[in-house]
Amino acid sequence: SQKIEQNSEALNIQEGKTATLTCNYTNYSPAYLQWYRQDPGRGPVFLLLIRENEKEKRKERLKVTFDTTLKQSLFHITASQPADSATYLCALEDGANNLFFGTGTRLTVIP
């Protein structure tokens, strides 16, 4: 069966450090992988999309890598700030263009 796993349910890091979140998937062959941010009691907010032929994508302090051989994406937040504290979700599309989400990692940046 298809699975999307984010291996850390929770991650605590010190302000200023780089946070690295992992997303692993099985039984998908995605053309795209997306990362979203979700704050408590709110809907997800789109952050970044990376295509299967892209190894890396950057947006301000965010960096995403995509390894289709390992079936893994890494999401990095550099120079982390307390305002970055949130749950981060990776998401993949199935063949019908429906989006399926990973389990999420709750990031806490400690001042």
Place this chain on the structure above:
Amino acid sequence: GAVVSQHPSRVICKSGTSVKIECRSLDFQATTMFWYRQFPKQSLMLMATSNEGSKATYEQGVEKDKFLINHASLTLSTLTVTSAHPEDSSFYICSARVGTVHYEQYFGPGTRLTVT
């Protein structure tokens, strides 16, 4: 940017009653809208995909007679939870896809449903 609203943001209803949740795309036309459910500390689970003017497509395990979806216009989709039970209590989130760009989805703020 593309904005999606949901109404109500919170609703409490008695067991056995029905409740309707609205999802609107405010500044764009959404040919496809999606409904998700999220239980505490869990990820979003896709319930159904709704295309304007046609019947919704439900994911496996989602009862279509219990979760009625109507996508009457390009800016409005509704989810009606019929004969609600306490186990239906959850956070319901809709999203809308912009035109034919299939990977751009914009999410609403969610509706917290509590069934007593």
